[in-house]
Amino acid sequence: MTECKSVKKGKVWLVGAGPSDAGLFTLKGKSVLEQADVVVFDQLVGQGILAMIPRQAKKINVGKISGNHPVPQGEINRILLEEAQAGNRVVRLKGGDPFLFGRGGEELELLCEHGVSFEIIPGITSAISVPAYHGIPVTHRDFCSSVHIITGHTRNAAQADIDYPSLVELKGTLIFLMGVASMPSICKGLMDAGMDPSMPAAVLERGTTARQRRVISDITHLVDEAEKAQVQTPAIIVVGKVCSLAEDFHWAEDRPLGTKKIMVTRPKERSSALTARLQELGAEVLEVPTIETDVILDNTALSEALKNIKNYHWIAFTSPFGVKIFFERLRELRVDIRSLTGLKFAAIGSATQKAIEEIGILVDLVPEIYEGRALGEALSHRVLADEQAAGVKQQILVPRAKIGTDEVVRPLKEAKLNYLDLPVYDTVEAPDHEFRWYDETVDYVAFTSASTVRGFVKLAEGADFSKVQAACIGEQTAQEARKYGMKTYVAPQASIDSLVECILNIQE
Template sequence: MKKGKVWLVGAGPGDIGLFTLKGMEVLKNADVVVYDSLVGQGVLAKIPTEARLINVGKRADKHTMPQEGINQVLLEEALKGNRVVRLKGGDPFLFGRGGEELELLTENEIPYEIVPGVTSSIAVPAYNGIPVTHRDFCSSVHIITGHRRAGEKYDIDFKALTNTKGTLVFLMGIAALADICQGLLDAGMDPDMPAAVLQKGTTADQKRVVATVSTLKEEVERQGIETPAIIVVGKVCKLAANFGWYENLSLAGWKVLVTRPKGRSSRTADELRKRGAEVLELPSIRTVALDEQTELWQAFDRMDTYQWIAFTSPTGAEIFFEELKNAHKDIRSLAGVHIAAIGQGTAKVLEERGILVDLIPEIYDGDSLGEALAAKLTGGEKILLPRAGKGNENLVKILKTHGARVDDIATYDTVYEKSRLINIGEEIRTGSIDCVVFTSASTVKGFVESTGLADYSGVVAACIGKQTKAAADAYGMQTFVAEKATIEALIELVVKIKNK
């Protein structure tokens, strides 16, 4: 039997933007993903649907599976011939026990690769405006594990650390914060040495507490802190007040859920992240092309009888041209036919296939498309409408009222999706999600299907158009609608909601 292969992949500190390109590429091709509790939700959401999941849930002293068990799982899955991704928070070799996981693989001649990850010891201070080295303050940085076994003393030479005069970064040390600070003081560190605790860096829950080595424990107790968090000690900590940048972004501190059809890249998510939001990108619907496309192929054979083709989604346009190719036809068969698109996203798909649209409504929804197209009709025109099986019924009604003959042909179905890894309902109940962005009425319905909540009154919904808003209103959400049905207007709406 052919052996599989293992990739030890560092997922970074939380922000999916810090997940490496190689890590993403490896993850996309995984058969099995073995993941732990420190992997950011944004990265978890990128695990392919086809991959089998094994949660080993390591965090502090709470282990779903002991390290020896994890090592064995990697070996067994590789021996089955699988492509195994061991997805670890931060970097796999920095207190990630990656070396231990390689020992058993090496003994059994299992091929493996290491994909380094961005470590929180560098990234989290950076997101808080703390450079871990600075020519005016220090010339070295030291990363120390703050974790110790229960009942045992630290095996740390605090005197040596103090003598380096460098920046000290303690990972996994919050439970022993008092002991760490006291150890440094006993070793002769200046009591007024700046020090900081940095909570959940690179995420919406990022928070910092800056004090001195002698007052840090007291200040943390006063302000409160949650784990995971790191401890930074050194003169560079005092730069945070001037160099802090993340909190100045317009959506910093906000966690936004973006719903979208599975498989579609989300410019909305990208734009939200540029403004500092932590974006959880979860498909709430999936589009499935129909196996039987006889009606559409019959329409291809009478294409010269249509005056208009109206596309109501990028998916509808993509399937149309895929089936056109399968029917051994190309865009020449559309000669003389006018093309309408519901919005810029659909128009872009058409342009990529050499088609410039003749009509886009000012408001990107089915009713507006119907009204705009109806205004172009003189009566008796024939219109082809290739779209989802459960489309906007009012669109056809508007067109027929104005004398059009409409061939409304279903080319795909919309199926509701649910995350395997993230309990969105729980995220909503606990107030972890600040805003949910909806780009269609179907994503609203998919969100409701996947969460199954009894009460949606706590959901703040940013909606791209009035039909989407109406769908969210029906579930009692706190709804807001963009001034225009564009991604840019939708992003500005989220900013306005945060600042209201």
């Protein structure tokens, strides 16, 4: 009998990453990216999207910038073919849309020749989205009824062979991609073809990011104005009457955090609430976890505590993650939640309180200050009062991180209370990242614990930490940041809302 062997078939997904803003990345693109074995990416893919690449995926940078193509197109095509033939799920991640001057068609030719499966996932093109982020509608019935997208250069020439007379006759909005270097010849070509020298025009730099800029002028003066502003790539050129609307319609930079780029260092599973609040206020958010939380799998002590849960009077949680692990293990051991009847619950802060109460259990104690020491002190006072009233010693269970601060349990120890300091998860520094995430474009780094600070320092090794503006939850976190010379801002309460308010109040 012949044994049938399964053959691992590879496939390529050609994915448009959009203009840069991670919020403009498509749901399908994100889903495919998160399952990739290999990611081949361009220079123009936004950092926020690069941060979505699975850590275990092989990453191949084939980035090209104007005048510098370190990886020729033919080599890119070969990489895609070889990785797919090796049985991998290959994502070719391209800025904007892969079929709009993105050479997507060229990259498919070799795959077709060899019968490699592929899919196309369109992306939002910068030709539409970048003007929108600057308040420029590419069509408006009072000004024009068509839009035309033109490349500023071609495969074999520094300048594209553009039919300027035809473009002028169309009387529509003209969008020139990859045309900054050709701006003088573009403006001259349009005027030589009969376009009104006072026609509004704009050059839009780094659109959809916190560093986006625009120069609004006319085709006669645009080149000089762009040179004065030292406009650099990536940028697009827009020519048409609609450019005059930017003065009234601009909006992106007007949001409270619309010109700020903020790095969030929380573990991936706990960063969504903070990221959502910052994005709602207009910030460009870069999620780069500097620590990871790992469940302690072979945890005999936790199993024993749960089996004997009736021996305890109080359970004190110091994080939502600890709550999650505790109740998941409770279900795994088939311990009925009704066995918790009569126990009292304490939480270090509002987020932890919410995690407990979502299970259906009301929290009995939350300290006024959301810090470990405050929790320990408040719990000590409450338990001592309970012991005096009942005439019985109380037992306290504290499920928390393996390397949790002693600030929580020190007051319990000083009060000579009976407690079990029970590690249920471990906090470790995130593995080394392959990208340089922190640079001068980051305005603030948000820290929620001392461990996230230490992880960041390792991640950004070699950086000038005196230039880091650190927004910190709690004085203990701020103290850790100050060790490295960071400029610190401390949220008055240890909560996400308070941290966001702290960032809003930072004065330059």
